[in-house]
Amino acid sequence: MESTAPRTRARADTGPEADGSPSAFEPVTVTARYRAPRAGIDPDRSRRWLRRALPIVGAHKAMFLTALLASFTSLVLTAFIPLLLDKGITNSIQHHTVPLHFYVWWIIALGLAGGLAGYVSRRFLFQTAYRIEFDLRGIIYEHLTRLSFPFYDRVQSGQLISRANSDIRSVNMYLTFAPMVLVQCSIALVAFGFMLSIDVPLALVAMATMPFVFVVGVRMRRSMFPVSWLIQARLADVATIVDENVNGVRVVKSFAAEGQQLRSLARSAEKVRWSYVKDADLRARFTPTVQNLPQVGLALVLMLGGYLIINGHLGVGAIVAFNSWLIMLQAPFMMLGMIVMMGQRAAASAERIYEILDEKPTVVDRPGALDLERCRGDVRFDSVVFSYGDEPDAPRVLDHFDLHVAPGETVALVGRTGSGKSTVARLLARFYDADGGAVRIDGHDVRDLTLTSLRARVGIVLDEPFLFSVSIRDNIAYGRPTADLDEVVAAATAAGADGFIRELPEGYDTVVGERGYTLSGGQRQRIAIARTLLVNPPMLVLDDATSAIDVQVEQEIHAALRQLLGGRTTVVIAHRLSTISLADRVVLLERGRAVAQGTHAELLATTPLYAEVLAQGDPEAAGPHRRALDGGVR
Numbered sequence: 001m002e003s004t005a006p007r008t009r010a011r012a013d014t015g016p017e018a019d020g021s022p023s024a025f026e027p028v029t030v031t032a033r034y035r036a037p038r039a040g041i042d043p044d045r046s047r048r049w050l051r052r053a054l055p056i057v058g059a060h061k062a063m064f065l066t067a068l069l070a071s072f073t074s075l076v077l078t079a080f081i082p083l084l085l086d087k088g089i090t091n092s093i094q095h096h097t098v099p100l101h102f103y104v105w106w107i108i109a110l111g112l113a114g115g116l117a118g119y120v121s122r123r124f125l126f127q128t129a130y131r132i133e134f135d136l137r138g139i140i141y142e143h144l145t146r147l148s149f150p151f152y153d154r155v156q157s158g159q160l161i162s163r164a165n166s167d168i169r170s171v172n173m174y175l176t177f178a179p180m181v182l183v184q185c186s187i188a189l190v191a192f193g194f195m196l197s198i199d200v201p202l203a204l205v206a207m208a209t210m211p212f213v214f215v216v217g218v219r220m221r222r223s224m225f226p227v228s229w230l231i232q233a234r235l236a237d238v239a240t241i242v243d244e245n246v247n248g249v250r251v252v253k254s255f256a257a258e259g260q261q262l263r264s265l266a267r268s269a270e271k272v273r274w275s276y277v278k279d280a281d282l283r284a285r286f287t288p289t290v291q292n293l294p295q296v297g298l299a300l301v302l303m304l305g306g307y308l309i310i311n312g313h314l315g316v317g318a319i320v321a322f323n324s325w326l327i328m329l330q331a332p333f334m335m336l337g338m339i340v341m342m343g344q345r346a347a348a349s350a351e352r353i354y355e356i357l358d359e360k361p362t363v364v365d366r367p368g369a370l371d372l373e374r375c376r377g378d379v380r381f382d383s384v385v386f387s388y389g390d391e392p393d394a395p396r397v398l399d400h401f402d403l404h405v406a407p408g409e410t411v412a413l414v415g416r417t418g419s420g421k422s423t424v425a426r427l428l429a430r431f432y433d434a435d436g437g438a439v440r441i442d443g444h445d446v447r448d449l450t451l452t453s454l455r456a457r458v459g460i461v462l463d464e465p466f467l468f469s470v471s472i473r474d475n476i477a478y479g480r481p482t483a484d485l486d487e488v489v490a491a492a493t494a495a496g497a498d499g500f501i502r503e504l505p506e507g508y509d510t511v512v513g514e515r516g517y518t519l520s521g522g523q524r525q526r527i528a529i530a531r532t533l534l535v536n537p538p539m540l541v542l543d544d545a546t547s548a549i550d551v552q553v554e555q556e557i558h559a560a561l562r563q564l565l566g567g568r569t570t571v572v573i574a575h576r577l578s579t580i581s582l583a584d585r586v587v588l589l590e591r592g593r594a595v596a597q598g599t600h601a602e603l604l605a606t607t608p609l610y611a612e613v614l615a616q617g618d619p620e621a622a623g624p625h626r627r628a629l630d631g632g633v634r
């Protein structure tokens with residue numbers, strides 16, 4: 001089945017800049033050869049976990065049932081062997097009525113056929129298992145891509161990674177191996193039938209211990225459940241710490257805090273060890289019991305069977321056959337105990353996976369949402385109220401915030417750190433939904449627009465430029481993978497990045513280190529700007545996008561941007577005067593409100609807070625350079 005992955009609903013019929021206007025855009029299409037999982041989990045939360053997982057198994061039922069059937073066949077075939085053994089001993093060895101090779105050949109033939117069926121069953125079983133694993137990964141990952149920012153603000157990435165690995169594995173193991181073990185246990189019935197056909201009291205005695213095996217299994221389940229849950233949780237904690245250690249290695253090392261990190265890792269690892277030891281302890285108590293109970297059965301068989309043989313009621317072969325059957329049954333019954341344990345672990349894992357899958361994306365397309373196709377770029381914040389998190393006492397980050405940016409206008413947002421500038425940008429691209437008021441583009445509430453078209457129209461260069469570990473060219477072309485090299489170079493040139501990229505050993509093909517750490521902060525920022533410019537969005541937000549770039553280069557970028565920005569609605573968030581000088585108008589933000597606006601000169605003259613904020617962001621702005629730069633700002 002080819003991709004059913006979501007495609008943007010925006011039409012690309014305008015082509016790349018057909019009329020040269022910045023409002024034309026190429027939609028961000030998902031065209032990879034991604035095969036969507038065939039089924040998802042049952043969304044009904046009231047159902048048991050296994051019931052909810054059935055659709056996933058159901059998607060592979062043909063293969064799975066073949067595996068189970070082959071397994072059953074294989075077992076039935078091998079269950080005949082003890083019967084032949086009994087007959088062989090009685091008829092050929094004791095009474096010489098049938099030639100011995102008759103039974104020998106039959107046993108060999110059954111053994112071979114059983115082996116073949118066993119091969120088919122294993123082959124298909126593992127194939128099913130890995131397909132289910134693949135599907136589970138796909139389902140989780142697809143869901144993660146759909147979840148909204150509030151979810152990612154809350155969740156720890158180590159937890160996610162752990163869920164995507166060990167939890168999937170344990171659910172998958174249970175889904176495929178539990179039915180297999182059940183099939184194997186069902187063979188107990190067949191063997192029991194054979195035993196009954198030989199001697200009823202002896203058959204009952206032989207099976208007498210099996211209920212105890214089961215009872216011990218159930219007790220095991222009760223005591224092991226909490227521990228298996230604990231292990232998963234502790235492993236996830238370790239994953240989180242390791243993840244933060246690796247990603248935050250620069251911070252860790254700069255504070256020479258390796259010791260501290262090691263200690264916190266050791267603490268978590270110690271907890272993992274403790275829960276594993278607890279687990280091993282319980283296992284050590286129960287497993288020998290489960291293993292040795294069938295031996296008791298064997299002793300009983302010898303006792304009663306021996307008595308029957310001595311009294312001439314039974315042949316010697318019967319004891320040999322019973323022995324073989326009991327040995328055959330031992331493995332499935334032991335596995336039954338194991339499956340019970342795997343079941344607990346899988347249940348805990350499934351709950352953790354469902355926790356993600358049951359998480360509803362909060363920012364989604366409204367039914368019948370509009371595609372923002374032709375766009376003038378008129379941006380309006382109408383008395384927007386917003387706080388992060390759902391708690392009623394969460395601090396208001398935007399408090400009746402008003403802003404209008406006319407099409408083609410460039411506005412600088414200035415404010416103290418934490419005043420809500422980046423939040424304004426995030427609400428414009430609808431990373432979050434406003435709690436009150438509305439964000440409008442060309443008069444449309446952003447909540448009435450499709451997310452894909454909205455985000456293709458609003459280009460944001462974030463304050464923390466995240467690059468992927470791919471080539472610089474692919475990084476720049478991230479929003480438009482089909483762009484050719486000339487377009488990539490043009491975008492890089494406008495962002496002032498072309499020069500340094502060409503100096504790199506492999507130029508545009510240089511693969512950057514994780515998160516772009518092989519580049520300087522200013523270089524990363526320039527690549528991030530080029531990446532957004534390439535998409536050519538009619539609305540652009542530069543969130544402190546040039547903070548790490550020196551003033552000289554910044555001004556070159558601005559010169560290029562001025563040409564490119566012509567007719568484009570732009571919001572620059574800035575601390576530096578050099579950046580602010582790009583704007584037609586400055587809006588001063590304080591505690592989530594627009595407290596003043598005007599040209600740079602006006603604000604400087606009328607609003608002491610403005611000068612104060614500027615002085616913090618750019619100490620030189622309040623000094624001798626001020627007048628020189630003032631000229632650049634209308």
Ligand SMILES: Nc1ncnc2c1ncn2[C@@H]1O[C@H](COP(=O)(O)OP(=O)(O)OP(=O)(O)O)[C@@H](O)[C@H]1O
Pocket residue numbers: 153388389397415416417418419420421422423424463
């Ligand atoms: N994801 C988040 N979850 C919870 N609170 C947040 C989140 N992001 C920001 N905040 C809070 O919202 C407030 C405004 O943050 P915002 O990032 O908009 O500030 P800013 O004006 O961009 O600051 P800076 O100049 O330092 O970038 C801050 O008090 C911050 O602590």
Ligand SMILES: [Mg+2]
Pocket residue numbers: 421422423463543544
């Ligand atoms: Mg910010």
